[in-house]
Amino acid sequence: MKILLAPDKFKGSLTARQVCDAMTEGIRLAHPDAEIVALPMADGGEGTAEVLTQATGGQWITVSALDPFDRPIQASYGISSDQQTAFIEMSQASGLRLLHRNELNPLKASTFGTGQLILDAISRGVTHLVLGIGGSATNDAGIGMAAALGWQFLDDQGEPVTPYGRNLEQIAQLVPPVLPLNLSVEVACDVTNPLFGPTGAAYVYGPQKGASADDVAKLDQGLRHLAHRIQDQFGVDLADIPGAGAAGGLGAGALFFLKATLKEGVKVVMEQTRFAENLPGTDLVLTGEGKIDNQTLQGKLINGIAQEAKKFAVPTVALCGTLEAKPQELKALGLTAAFSVLTHPQSLDEALSGAYDAVRQTTFNVLRLLNRNTD
Template sequence: MRFLLAPDKFRSSLSAAEACAAMEAGIRLALPDAQITALPMADGGEGTAELLTLATQGSWHTTPVHNPLFKLTEAGFGLSPDGQTAFIDSAAAAGLALLATPERNTTIATTHGLGQLIQQAITSGARTIVLGLGGTATTDGGTGLAAALGWQFLDAAGQSFIPTGGTLTKIAQLVPPAAPLPVRFRVACDVQNPLYGPTGAAVMFAPQKGATPAQVGQLDVGLKHLDHVVQQQLGLSHVAMPGAGAAGGLGYGLITFLGATLEPGVDVVLDAVAFDQHVANIDLILTGEGKLDQQTAQGKLIAGICRRAERAGVPVVALCGTLTLTPQEIRELGLLAAFSVLNRPQQLKEAVLTAAGDLMGATFNVVRLLTNHASLRL
């Protein structure tokens, strides 16, 4: 029997790769001769670049770049085996996690280092950039990234500068690079917010990045000014495009300055790992995550796996820590079945420590049931 293992991480307990290992161990106990393909997955958020690099058997590279406060740091990106595709997380160079809590100030934070990271990937030969949005410390509308990739932002005196969230209102003129970048962008984005306004980047996300109410207002005005200049000088208006407000307006900047397209994170990830090719000739897909709930059903990773598996005619079983979906919701999601791996009352701390063993045991039971009796075999 041929299995494809495609779990997401079990947050705070197992990485996606560790979940694959536990599942494989359970399968081997039930069916020693099984053919198993392990494909650790991610949903487009932080950590996606490393997993995509691993799944494609690519190589990992690091380079010095600016962190959100213009200080030097090391950031990494993955390259596919043919060197044509780079995998990058926006949080690698612009991430909130790169800053200590007292350092967090989104009015002065920049995406410049992310632009440097992209430039290094292009210099290394990449012609497609797969970029995961999320987890940034910035609200600069992607201007820092654009500045690192050849765009100039001039103030009223004609002086070039690198904008931050707090200085967006100083932009008086835009100067495009001499030539467009020789690269295509695929941006994994699950945020639908516009650039500014009541549901925009500043109001919805800047408080999480340390912004005070006054700074939120300042940032929102700055993003609105940025779009005004773009409309005047470039004749473009992407302000209301779903995802424009993602990652502090980075979505807007990628669309406006780099011609990127924003796509559902799960589709970008599944395409990048050639999921449709892996699922060919598979008998059963085992997937999972820490919590299987309404968010899962509303288009997250497992929902995407189920859609593609249905097209290929392959059943999917999900294993998780917490299961809150009803039987009807499980069926509507496209799963053959879903099970919690928890097998006894326990505190969260214990559940985290025993997650690998519990996942292995649940996998054993599923595979044993589906393969050991002829009337039940898939």
């Protein structure tokens, strides 16, 4: 019996690797001779870079960079074992996770630190980049990142413009770096917002980054201005591309400055971990995440895994902490079944601390059920 493990993390309690370990122990108790392939997964958000680094046998690298307000920090990213692919999350250097709530200010925030991470990866010889852009604290359309990579932004007097969100409207000319990037880039992007307008980066995401109503209007006008400058100078129209408004416009910045391709985060992870290549000959896929609800239907990890496994007629069972999805929703996901690992009422602290044992026990129960006719 071949079993493919492909869980996400159980947020707050277990990493995806730990979920795989717990599932493996449960399988061994029920079916000692099973062939187990463990592929810790992620949905393109936080933790994706680490998962992909592990999946490719790579190394985790920590370097000096600048945070969204240009303060020195230590930030990390991964490089695959063949040294060809870098896995970078912009939140490591330009994310909300680095800031206290009382200091949020997208007018003054920059993606320069993310550009520094990319530059460091290039200096190590990588030729491919997988960039996660969730959790941003910025609204600068990626001009900070671009500045770190050698782009210059000049005002109408030919003077340099500091690459902050508040200064987007001052840009009159963009000056490319002397040497072009020798890098192919995939961006894990799960939103479809345009760059500007009522459903754009500033209006939808600006307030959660600390922007007032006046700030939002200024940022939106800045994004609109930059898009017009790029179209006038380079003939590239970024405005309405789905995902251009992701991460404060970094989606558009990645498209233009990095010549990137925007892809669903789940698809990026599944491709990098070679999930589909492991499906032939598989008898069961075990996946899971902390909570399965109607949001799981909206393109997240379990949906992607179940639909891909369905192409190979492989049943998919999901484990979770909280199970809120209705039967018809589980069927729509393509799941054979889903089980909560919680077996009795308990506090949140108890559920989190006991998650490993709960996953192991539930996995054992599932395998015993599936294997009941072979004893």
